[in-house]
Amino acid sequence: MVANPSPPRTLPLTLPAAVVAEHRVDLTAKPSEGWGFRTHDVVTNTAGETYALCAAGRYRPEAVASRDPFRLNFTYHLITRYDPDGTPTATALLGGPTPGNVPTGLTRGSDFGLAVLPDGTVAVSSAPGNTHLFTPDLSRLVESWSTPWGWQDGESKERTGDPYALSIDVTPSGRLLCATAEYGVKNWAGQVANLVALSEPGSALGPGSKATLRALATHDARTDRQTAADRYPHVVFDGAPVGGANRPSPSLTEMLSTDDRARLDYADCFLGRPAAMGDDLFVVPVFGRTYRSGSRGQVFSFLLLDGRGVRRGELEGMHRYEDSPFTGARYTVVGDPYRARAFHLNRYGLYAWDAEGRMRARIPLGDAPFKALTHFSLMGCTPAGELLLVHGKQHLLLHVPVPEDLDDLADAVRAALKAYGPGRSALKRRYAPVAWHWQTDGAPVHRF
Known part of the structure; x- marks a missing residue:
């Protein structure tokens, strides 16, 4: 039974004081x-x-050759x-000082x-296929699968990696909805996000055990450059590892290319992070290509797929x-799998949106008080039915309870924004932040 939504809450996203003092x-x-800090x-x-x-990082060119911890560059x-x-109870600290600002070890990757x-295990995933598992108290790293970067003897090291998934979402019954990367897609030299896959019931992800993923959809089927070495045993279709022609069809790109204009618009599009709206309903974002001069007005679609990979429509309206998500690269779509939203x-x-893809609420951000939402990023939806919004500059997390009737969403958001100011003031008295950085020294820090 999922608890009822609680009142709006504002929480700090903290930095360990030991890290601040050490460097x-x-x-x-x-x-x-x-200097940079982001969520x-x-x-x-x-x-x-x-x-x-x-993520927290510092890079100063003059510190590259330094051994002084007060001057060293670092990536955490x-x-x-x-x-x-x-209240913060524990922090897992990944990474450390580097010669430049190049991530190392567990901090490698992108789109974390x-x-x-x-079972409570915490999974960190990143592109092109890194997955690291931590105990619920963050004290131990229990498993790690990763893809090396770089080239050796003219070949990409990605071919020799041991990846799992570049994104993971969990359904109410515990199945894993994943995006995985493939090598040899289109004309790309490295791995790109190309498959949407779902774990089977009873297939566990844990120490020494990769949950088998059944491919539901292929983003782009242009895989003429693939070889048998590019197939991963844990991602299967029709009983065999995905590769070459053995994959779901039609591809997402083909689904969207309904005419010559659409085929041109969706050429070289990219796959967003899939999100669960239930145990058998998923939203899969697809975005058109981006341009340096600006991409507002480019095509995008939020497709709905079921557990067999069958298209059930899309999020409309x-x-x-x-309504372009390309401005500011706001590509995240989140699901509430307990309520199919x-x-x-x-x-x-x-x-x-509801389970049929009908838009049930659209809150424009042009005027107060909703204009304040332009400073927030949507991170997810809690099992209790709250949106998780992060303020990019003030490093605060706002829980917004979502009403059962989505027609009342604007009132709920208005109330949450009204409560944000007093909540922030209370936290400032407690933490005394410096330039909106919230330090804490009361919780253990586990270094990896």
């Missing part, structure tokens, strides 16, 4: 001065505990666990995401220009 970090420094993902389990994945990823009341598995937030609006 003598100037928290007032700007990104242009080499990649936030998830909440059924007990109300929250996990946040953040931090997984922080919070009690239901927002979090998931809490059915968005205008390709007026989906949500999206970009620079122009907050949107909500």
Whole structure:
């Protein structure tokens, strides 16, 4: 039984004070001065505990040759666990000092995401296929699968890696909805996100055990360059590893290319992160190609697939220009799998859909109070039915309870934004942040 939504809450996304002191970090420094702190993902389990994945890094050219810890460049990823009341209880610190600002070890990859598995294990995933598993208390790394970067003897090291998934979402029954990458797709030299796959009931992901994934959909079927060495045993279709022509058909690109114009629009499009709207309903975002000069007005679709990979429609009602997710690269779509709903937030609006793909709410962000949402990023939806919004500059997490009737969503968001200010003031008195960085020293820090 899923708990009823709680009142709006504001929680800090914290930095361990030990890290700040160890490297003598100037928290007032700007990104242009080499300092950066950002949040990649936030998830909440059924007990109300929250996990946040953040990145902190410093790069100064003059520090490349230094051995002084106060001057060294560093790249960290931090997984922080919070009690239901927002108190930090533990942090897993990944990475460390580097000669430049190049990630090493567990911090390698891009498009980082979090998931809490059915047994409480915390999974960190990133492109092109890195997956790392931690105990619920973040004290131990229990398994790690990764893909090496770079080239050797003219061949990509990605061919010799041991990847799992580049994104993981968990359905109410505990199945894993994943995106996985493939080598030899189109004309790309490396691996690209190309498959949507689902674990079978009873197939576990844990130490020494990769849950088998059944491919539901292929993004792009142009795989003429693939060889048998590019197939991964844990991703299967029709009883055999996916590769070459052995894959779901038609591809997502082919589904969307209904005429010559659409075929041109969706050429070289890219796959977003799939999200579960239930045990047998998933939303799969597909975005048209991007341009350096700006991509507002480019095509995009949020497709609905069932557990067999059959298209069940799409999330309707968005205008390709007026509601464009390309402005600011706001590509995240999240699902509420306990209530079969989906949500999206970009620079122009907050949107909500039901299981049939009908838009049930569209909140424009042009005027107050909703204009404040332009500073937030949508990270997920809790099992209790709350949207998780992160303020990009103030590094605060806002829980927005979603009403059962989505027609009332605007009132709920208005109330949450009204509560955000007093909640932020209370946290400032408690933490005394420096330039909106919230330090904590009361929770153990586990280094990896």
